[in-house]
Amino acid sequence: MDAIEKAIRNALEKGNAEDRAFRERVYRSAFAALDRALQANPGVTVEVAIKRRKAIQAKITEIESEFLPAVPDVGPQGDAPAVELGADPAPAVETGRQASSPDVVVDGPVQSAADAPRSRVLPVVPDIMPDATLPDAPAIDMSVPAAAGATTEVAPDRDERRIRGRRLPLTAIFLTVTLLAAVGIGLFFAVQTGVFKTSAQLDTAPPEAPPTVEDDDFTPADGGPAKPGAADQSRDWINVFSPADASHVSAPSDARAEVMKDDTGSFLRIRSGASGSAISFDVGQGVLEKLAGKHAVFDIIARSEEGKETQISVDCNFGELGDCGRKRYAVGQQQNEYLFDVQFPDKHPGSAGTIAINSDFDKQGKAADIYEIRVSIEP
Secondary structure (H helix, E strand, O other): OOOHHHHHHHHHHHHOOOOOHEEEEEEEHHHHHHHHHHHHHOOOOHHHHHHHHHHHHHHHHHHHHOOOOOOOOOEEEEEOOOOOOOOOOOEEEEOOOEEEEOOOOOOOOOOOOOOOOOOOOOOOOOOOOOOOOOOOOOOOOOOOOOOOOOOOOOOOOHHHHHHHHHHHHHHHHHHHHHHHHHHHHHHHHHHHHHOOOOOHHOOOOOOOOOOOOOOOOEOOOHHHHOOOOOOOOOOOOOEEEOOOOOOEEEEOOOOOEEEEEOOOOOEEEEEEEOOOOOEEEEEEEEHHHHHOOOEEEEEEEEEEOOOOOEEEEEEOOOOHHHOOOOEEEEEEOOOOEEEEEEOOOOOOOOOOOEEEOOOOOOOOOOEEEEEEEEEEEEO
């Protein structure tokens, strides 16, 4: 099997080869492929181009004959019409005075119905020309040489409307318009849903007010500072409390404070009693002496007990240096930093101070994990 026949048969296997319209499209594709190959090779002469087209035409004729039914009888010789690709699905062919189907050309002497062999006959397949002829190529006769004694001629398609239809198929126009409409609709919805907007343009919520240090100040869980380590590390932090030394922590009788550890590190889990009593953390006198007359920022690194968000309240007693007012924070399950600042008077503290934390402002027995308490002096 040569390359031409193999290519055509492979194409026919991809669809319904019994469908005449499908076979016609395959044959036209074969001629179109040849035309592209010839145009891509300008060195091919007109004679060679014609020979190659005739070779494809012969192969198509041979293949098409396999799809014709056996002919039970043969009529008298005469002018037999050729099979024309692109014609109606079942055109009639006149043979003598009686019409027969399918469209075939029969060669040979007249035989009676009893003596006629039941055999297949070769259809006449026209040479399909491209829409645009090769440069400098002479006009090619579309007729197919007839067998002995027969004069069968295949006429090219002269219907200008059909030629224009092949050049600009209605299906291609419909698909193009549909594709353009789909793209337009997609762009419209993309603009409406804000796909091309920046994060700042999408954020239409009112700006959040920064937390203040007024009495009974409340900071939502999602409005707190960044996670530990994200704060300004250039500050000179002074340690007030660390789980490594819990000796300076005091818990009333109905409250609990216990050092624990997990994959996030060590922490002190505090749980206020039913009375709402707070756990006290000592602030050494030496620390307060460094803060006297300064503007200081305190940082409490904490989280809630797993699965139980809570609200903590913070009170301070710095002796001669005053207090910090009451602060209230919503503490989530993620470890975060909760800040408040204090302007200390320029006095000698005289004694140590305390920071008292109530783990559950609503008195529901929820716990809070305290990782660290530290302070820094604002420049």
